[in-house]
Amino acid sequence: MEPGHALPSPDTFPAGVRTVGPAATFALGERAAALLRGGEVLLLHGGLGAGKTCFVQGLCHGLGVTAEVVSPTFTLVNTYEGRLRVHHLDFYRIGSAADLPDIGVPDLLDDVEDGAAIVVAEWPGPLVSALGALPCLEFLATTGADPDSRCWRLRGRPEPAAAWRALFDGGEGAC
Ligand SMILES: Nc1ncnc2c1ncn2[C@@H]1O[C@H](COP(=O)(O)OP(=O)(O)O)[C@@H](O)[C@H]1O
């Protein structure tokens, strides 16, 4: 993992929900889409292969995006039109927040604040400082002993609404 891509500790999140296999992560993304109203910033933390892009694919499907959703690792930003406009970002190759204006991040955040768009960012470290006081939902995906198992945790600023907390509450199988 490159410097600057430190992951938050799982201890700083409530217990999460387990997904077994990519279809389950996709389905979690679809259910998350149903809770989106527009104007949200979603920060997706997790190592390579944790399933961040898979989650975004489900999210976009749930928002009615028909275009193919592919990783923006090289393009940095992919924008999709669905029930809401989705700006999908990946900062893995971005060294610092100084680069954000070059990739149009202030304009994307303005679009989000207008309410008909969302930003969903993988490797979101450089974005955090640019958010200022803007609300955000933070997700952390971690791998476990089972190669197909992931644990998805959620926290937010302010505290996520009850429907969000319920979606990421693994109940008895919590991880
Ligand atoms: N429970 C799971 N959730 C998501 N992906 C999984 C899961 N189990 C196995 N995988 C595999 O892990 C990989 C996740 O890839 P991807 O979504 O691109 O991760 P990231 O964007 O976090 O780097 C895929 O190859 C997928 O098939």
Ligand SMILES: [Mg+2]
């Ligand atoms: Mg990815």
